[in-house]
Structure formats: structure tokens, C-alpha cells
Amino acid sequence: MRGLIALKPRNAAAAGKDFPYGLPTTCFIEVSSDGSVSQGIDVQAYERAVEGTSRLFAVWPGTYSSDLFAIDDLDAYARAVGIVHDQERTGLAEHEHQIRWQPADLDSNGHGTYIYVVVHFECGCAIRDLRAFADQMRAQRGWDVATSSGWSGSGDRFTVRVRRRSLSA
Incomplete structure (x- = not known):
């Protein structure tokens, strides 16, 4: 086939923890063994x-060009996109969180759909990934945390x- 360029993607693992799995503009592509994409x-x-x-592949868009990467560390990929829980990345252990909470002082609209809440972790956890926290609070307390x-x-x-x-749930 004339004009076809064989691409050799870079390896995502080579970028280490800096690979932008969670960046919303990173495009993930799956190529099956039968060639379907x-x-x-x-x-x-x-x-x-x-x-x-x-x-699995990922396209990491840059300012002037984009690069294609082979997802060669499936464990890192699964932790980064939330398929497998990663306590180090999220700051959240997989346990029933011991928290105290109260409405924040910055809630000027006492009737709005959402309210700012100050959460104090008594279990030693911290929020490093809001989506992971939202998923855990939905399961544990029924909270609908805005992500x-x-x-x-x-x-x-x-x-x-x-x-x-x-x-109130």
C-alpha cells in the first residue's frame, strides 16, 4: 500500500506518573485483534x-501536535482512570470514612440546589481525586457531590x- 506510514507509538509507561490519563482531552483508543477500532x-x-x-492507545494532544502512546502499563491505566482504586492517587482509603461535616460559611443562597460543605476527615484520608470522593460518599452516605x-x-x-x-438522605 503506497502512502501508508507505519506508526510506532511511544510507550505511556515511559512518561511515568506524568502521563495524563485523567486529562479530559486525552483520547483513548482500543484496537481489537480483528482490527476494529x-x-x-x-x-x-x-x-x-x-x-x-x-x-489500548492514547492520543495526548499538545499545543502544536499530538502524540500517540501505547498503553503498556495496564495497572497504571486502571488506577489512573478509576477502574481499580488507588489510595495513593486519590488520598482515600477504601473504608467507611469517619467524617464530621458542616455547611460552609460561603453558602450565601440558603435555598440553592447545591450547598458548600466543609468535611473534616477523622480517619486520616484526604481528597486528591474529587470523583473518587464523590463515588465513595454516594455509596456510604447517599451524597450527590458535584464533580x-x-x-x-x-x-x-x-x-x-x-x-x-x-x-438529608
């Missing part, structure tokens, strides 16, 4: 890659936005 992240694609029936906005805090005290009605 799909896009996105899901548990099934990860399982097929572990079984060896497909390969579209950020969080603030350090040590054992963090401020997050929570759907007001879910706090």
Missing part, C-alpha cells in the same frame, strides 16, 4: 486488553459542593 474508557476495554484480545467544580482544602479539612437534598 473504538474510542473511550470502560472496564470492558480494560478487561479485553488484559486478556490480550485488544490493545463539575473543584474543591479546596488540605490536611483533614476540605470544602466540596453537595446537592442539598442528598444531605
Whole structure:
């Protein structure tokens, strides 16, 4: 085939912890053994890659060009995208969190859908990944934590936005 360029992707593992698995503009691609191509992240694609029936790739977009990477460390990929829990990355152990919480002083609208909540961890955990915290709080307390906005805090005290009605659940 004339004009076809064989691409040799770089290895994601070579970038180490700096590889942007969680960057929203990173595009994930799965190429199955039959040559079919799909896009996105899901548990099934990860399982097929572990079984060896497909390969995973990522396109890391840059300012002037983008690079193609082979996902060659499936364990790092699974931890980074939340398929497998990673306490070091998230700051959250997989246990029932011992927390105290109170409404934050910055809640100026006492009737809004969401309320800012100050969370004090008494179990030694910390929030480094808001989506992981939201998933754990939904399972443990029924809270609907907003993941579209950020969080603030350090040590054992963090401020997050929570759907007001879910706090009474």
C-alpha cells in the first residue's frame, strides 16, 4: 500500500506518573485483534486488553501536535482512570470514612440546589481525586457531590459542593 506510514507509538509507561490519563482531552483508543477500532474508557476495554484480545492507545494532544502512546502499563491505566482504586492517587482509603461535616460559611443562597460543605476527615484520608470522593460518599452516605467544580482544602479539612437534598438522605 503506497502512502501508508507505519506508526510506532511511544510507550505511556515511559512518561511515568506524568502521563495524563485523567486529562479530559486525552483520547483513548482500543484496537481489537480483528482490527476494529473504538474510542473511550470502560472496564470492558480494560478487561479485553488484559486478556490480550485488544490493545489500548492514547492520543495526548499538545499545543502544536499530538502524540500517540501505547498503553503498556495496564495497572497504571486502571488506577489512573478509576477502574481499580488507588489510595495513593486519590488520598482515600477504601473504608467507611469517619467524617464530621458542616455547611460552609460561603453558602450565601440558603435555598440553592447545591450547598458548600466543609468535611473534616477523622480517619486520616484526604481528597486528591474529587470523583473518587464523590463515588465513595454516594455509596456510604447517599451524597450527590458535584464533580463539575473543584474543591479546596488540605490536611483533614476540605470544602466540596453537595446537592442539598442528598444531605438529608
